[in-house]
Amino acid sequence: MKDDDRTHEIAALGDDAHAESTFAALAAPLVDEALARNAAIHADASPESLHQLRVALRRLRSLWWAYRPLLDKAENTRQRALYRFLADAAGETRDWDILLELLSGIDGDVPACLRDARERALAASRETLVNADIRNVLHDALASAAKELNTASVRHALPRFAAQRVRAAERSLRARMRAASRVKRPDYELLHDVRKAGKRVRYLIEFFGPVLDERDHERVLKRLKELQQCFGELNDVIASIALLRANVHLFADQCAARDALAYLKLRRKERRREAVRLLAKA
Incomplete structure (x- = not known):
């Protein structure tokens, strides 16, 4: 923290x-x-x-x-x-x-x-x-x-209020993780929702950490950071693919544009596989 x-x-x-x-x-x-x-x-x-x-x-x-x-x-x-x-x-x-x-x-x-x-x-x-x-x-x-x-x-009372809001954020995170893990094919929007919900839990634990005494929040933060790192990398690739597709007209060489897109799609596949693996572990 x-x-x-x-x-x-x-x-x-x-x-x-x-x-x-x-x-x-x-x-x-x-x-x-x-x-x-x-x-x-x-x-x-x-x-x-x-x-x-x-x-x-x-x-x-x-x-x-x-x-x-x-x-x-x-x-x-x-x-x-x-x-x-x-x-x-x-x-x-x-x-x-x-x-x-x-x-x-x-x-x-x-x-x-x-x-x-x-x-x-x-x-x-x-x-x-x-x-x-x-x-x-x-x-x-x-x-x-x-x-x-x-x-x-x-x-x-701050300790009680903080604990209630952290629990609410954690419930939201668990619900999004269940939704993302139930689909047969990885859904990028659902995975992105998991990432956002995880960030909220992390931030709230960082805000209220000194008055939270229910359990080991440092352990929770460590797990959330691992998830966010992987999901963040996946989101970066997805956003980059969308941005590249919207701007392929900027390329003088369309073969270069296709090569760049193919490279990003490969990176997306790798990041998606890792995100699904971490989600199953969580």
Whole structure:
């Protein structure tokens, strides 16, 4: 689990802490991280910067999901949709980075036309994030949610609330794993749902880890990370195939386009086999 000031603050609150008053301690560092990552991509839009921005926004989305029972339902849904929109904006460029990285495994030389397309996607990502006024949007969302929670007439003990929300996330994960394992042929959408549900469980355990004492969550995190690594690689290949198919017109040499697609399909088959194996083991 990543060690940071947030977990130390939560641990210091003790068993008498309330979920409502803890929200800001959890959310504020995530907002700061998202804003720092957003600033970084304007200075250096490396693949890692874009990836970390997406992660920060996904963690925010998961925290708002955790607090969904205590927040206005419509506003909570709107906020989570906003975080997804911002993550997708960064993701458009990140998808190109993944495609370029995968294709570099063929002969180390990626067509210039695809690199140019990545730069155009980056310009679009930057413009979307600038126009979204992400700083004010995130700070306003944090202030609004914290105010609603701190003025609520009912208080919920943090350890109990945290355990309930982690269990809810785990039930959702198990349901998606059952659905994915029951189909005769691997269903990419169902496997992707498993990946997303696994991330939510992981994030919630990381948020609330210091007040969770039911079982060995470090062991759970280790297993989830293994699943996510494999399922993430499968999702990367699937997304790259879709992106390549949508942009084959960029290739001057259509034989090169077909070779690239065949290479990605082979990688997909390998990743799919491993994902099914891990799912059966889980």
